[in-house]
Amino acid sequence: MSAAPLRATAARRVLDGFGNSLRSTSLSARPTNVEELAAVLQQAREEGLNVSFRGNGRSYGDASLNTNQLSIDNRGMTRVLSFDPATGIIDAEVGVTIEDLWRTGLPHGWWPYVVPGTMFPTMGGCTAMNIHGKNCFKAGPFGDHVLDLDLMLADGSIKTLSRTQEPDLFRAVIAGLGLLGAVTRVRLQMKKVESGRLKVRPIQTHSLEEMFDCFVERMPQSDYLVGWIDCFAGGASLGRGLVHQANYLSAKEDPEGRSLLALDAQGLPPSIMGIPRSMMWRFMKPLTNDAGMRFINTVKYHLPEPHDHEGVFYDGHVSFAFLLDFVPGWRNAYGDSGFIQYQLFLPDATARRAMREALELCQRRGVVSYLGVFKRHRPDEFLLSHGLDGWSLALDFAVPAGDPQKLWRATNDLTALVLEAGGTFYPAKDAVVSAEAFARAYGERLSRFLAIKRQLDPQTLFQSDLSRRLLLY
Ligand SMILES: Cc1cc2nc3c(=O)[nH]c(=O)nc-3n(C[C@H](O)[C@H](O)[C@H](O)COP(=O)(O)OP(=O)(O)OC[C@H]3O[C@@H](n4cnc5c(N)ncnc54)[C@H](O)[C@@H]3O)c2cc1C
Incomplete structure (x- = not known):
């Protein structure tokens, strides 16, 4: 399957970092399934466009910007594929948000182990950044609770990664800034809670x-x-x-806390001081x-x-x-x-x-x-x-x-x-x-990451404004 020419037909969107201090225009595509995503990647390669991913744009700086190139929007792939109320394991497409997670889990007594200070980030953004919460000292970061994930590589093929299946790549994709490929699905363990x-x-x-x-x-x-x-x-x-x-x-x-697991007992108030x-x-x-x-x-x-x-x-x-x-x-x-x-x-x-x-x-x-x-x-x-x-x-x-x-x-x-x-x-x-500062801070870990990047993505299909600023190729 091949997509329509992107330069001629894709929407042009002005994208911003959450801090609103950086803005740029990109071509934007919003595939709704992995077949469409593979077709968009193929088309981008044919047109010589490089590709970045965007969830809900909750990164503050330039991580989800790709000036004048292609930005692939997670928000076409938003299905919860399965949720088991007995185990708290949820399998979700990459555009599923933190809000979707708690809305699915909480009525059954499951809360995401790790959430950031806002509920709008997507599974893709949380995985690529390995986000942390107010419990990082105890629960670790988001990646600690990922059981497995699917990664689409530059050639459109998909690998399933976990701690037992290609563990080195699993550990590079989580916190990998979207530079090794498209995360398309994430399976996550949630935390049992008895009170709302x-x-x-x-x-x-x-x-x-x-x-x-x-x-x-x-x-x-x-x-x-x-x-x-x-x-x-x-x-x-x-x-x-x-x-x-x-x-x-x-x-x-x-004992009353159980009834507060209901969705209508949660949420934010509609007004503050009237x-x-x-x-x-x-x-x-x-x-x-x-x-x-x-x-x-x-x-x-x-x-x-x-x-x-x-x-x-x-x-x-x-x-x-x-x-x-x-x-x-x-x-x-x-x-x-x-x-x-x-x-x-x-x-x-x-x-x-x-x-x-x-x-x-x-x-x-x-x-x-x-x-x-x-x-x-x-x-x-x-x-x-x-x-x-x-x-x-x-x-x-x-x-x-x-x-x-x-x-x-x-x-x-x-x-x-x-x-x-x-x-x-x-x-x-x-x-x-x-x-230079980033390379000094990450040292040898960055060299190992870049070696994986060069092997998986030799044409440097996956880039962003951040990756060019930090020379991550
Ligand atoms: C008010 C507020 C509070 C916050 N609090 C916290 C906090 O407490 N802790 C914390 O850690 N962070 C926090 N953040 C930051 C936020 O959690 C991260 O920036 C997160 O990555 C945003 O997710 P997103 O879906 O909006 O992704 P975006 O910001 O759109 O993208 C983030 C990165 O993910 C990559 N990416 C997105 N989708 C995919 C995909 N499908 N495949 C591969 N890569 C992909 C992008 O390329 C980009 O590099 C906060 C942000 C805000 C605005």
């Missing part, structure tokens, strides 16, 4: 040191731990913030500047969260996991120049010092992140994974319309700091790291 809600303990931490200490103390008895940092606070309060510890509840602990969620970002926009965000961060730090006499509250899985989805379109509040996310990944041995230096550096340069998110990670088996025995700090920086160079100079210095501390970078969040 979590027990959440908010903890105020007065400094960065305290936040690290709080994690170290609480990790053994937590299912989820995530820190929020007020990046404006300085001096003795540098790195102050809030930690949220969350734990699953057994049927015995929470304002429809879809309108919220318009109210945020006038505050999305240094003065407004300094104010919001201060209020958030001081505002007590409602809790019971034991210092806890109960929150549904969906509202705990997908806080950022509460405000659809929130990225628009950053205006036309958008924002970037820069997530520092630092080894345990150097993280405390390097993170403190990073926060100080940003304040000195007048480039302060409006949102700081702190997590603990663990190493994993995937070749190009960002996972490490260490910590991360995700920083959201507005791109200054008048003087973007100020931001690029600061992120260059953050990159130098990460390298000096022996840390690494996460392509899902990156728009600025150089090929």
Whole structure:
């Protein structure tokens, strides 16, 4: 089967990174099954187009962009192929989203082991980036729960990969940035849950040191731990913030929790303080500047969260996991120049010092992140994974319309700091790291990845703006 000429007939779409600071036009195809996908690849080869993949465009930078070339959209392949309520194993086409996973599993008591801070990423995007959640220190990344997957190679043939079937390739495709072929199907193990809600303990931490200490103390008895940092606070309060510890509840602990597994007991509220969620970002926009965000961060730090006499509250899985989805379109509040996310990944041995230096550096340069998110990670088996025995700090920086160079100079210095501390970078969040810095961070693992790439895809059919920036060929 051959597709119509792509240059003449494919839709031209302006695609963006989630940060809205990068945009470009691509030809776009949305195959609805593997036969159509193979035909599109063949046609691309015949026309000399290179190919990248796109899920829901939730990567912040250029990972899902392919300027003037072909972008293949996962959202034509959205079927759940099977789900077993007895085992929690789900087999899904690549356009199935995290939202589809929990909607399928939760009524039967199954929740995805690993979810990001938004429910819209697809199986393809989660696999290619090997995403992590607020439980990475305990559950590991997404790839740890993948049982097997199908990969379509440049010639249109399909391989099924798992820990026993071509395990080296399995470990290279997960976190492989979509550069080895098209993931078309993923089979995943979900996690048994007995209640539709979590027990959440908010903890105020007065400094960065305290936040690290709080994690170290609480990790053994937590299912989820995530820190929020007020990046404006300085001096003795540098790195102050809030930690949220969350734990699953057994049927015995929470007999009413079973009824909350129902879909209509989950979901996000339609309005916040009487304002429809879809309108919220318009109210945020006038505050999305240094003065407004300094104010919001201060209020958030001081505002007590409602809790019971034991210092806890109960929150549904969906509202705990997908806080950022509460405000659809929130990225628009950053205006036309958008924002970037820069997530520092630092080894345990150097993280405390390097993170403190990073926060100080940003304040000195007048480039302060409006949102700081702190997590603990663990190493994993995937070749190009960002996972490490260490910590991360995700920083959201507005791109200054008048003087973007100020931001690029600061992120260059953050990159130098990460390298000096022996840390690494996460392509899902990156728009600025150089090929040289990426190669230094990934070292010999990158050489092994590129050897597989050259063997499987000698014509370099699979590319993206990110792969060209980082010289991944
Ligand atoms: C609000 C928000 C919160 C987030 N929170 C987290 C978080 O907590 N943890 C985390 O790890 N990430 C987080 N992310 C990042 C997000 O999870 C990843 O960027 C994810 O990859 C997005 O999935 P997507 O389907 O939108 O893929 P896209 O962003 O469209 O693409 C991502 C990559 O996947 C590749 N890809 C897509 N489909 C295929 C395919 N079929 N075959 C091969 N490769 C493919 C693309 O080529 C690209 O390289 C967050 C993002 C947002 C916007």
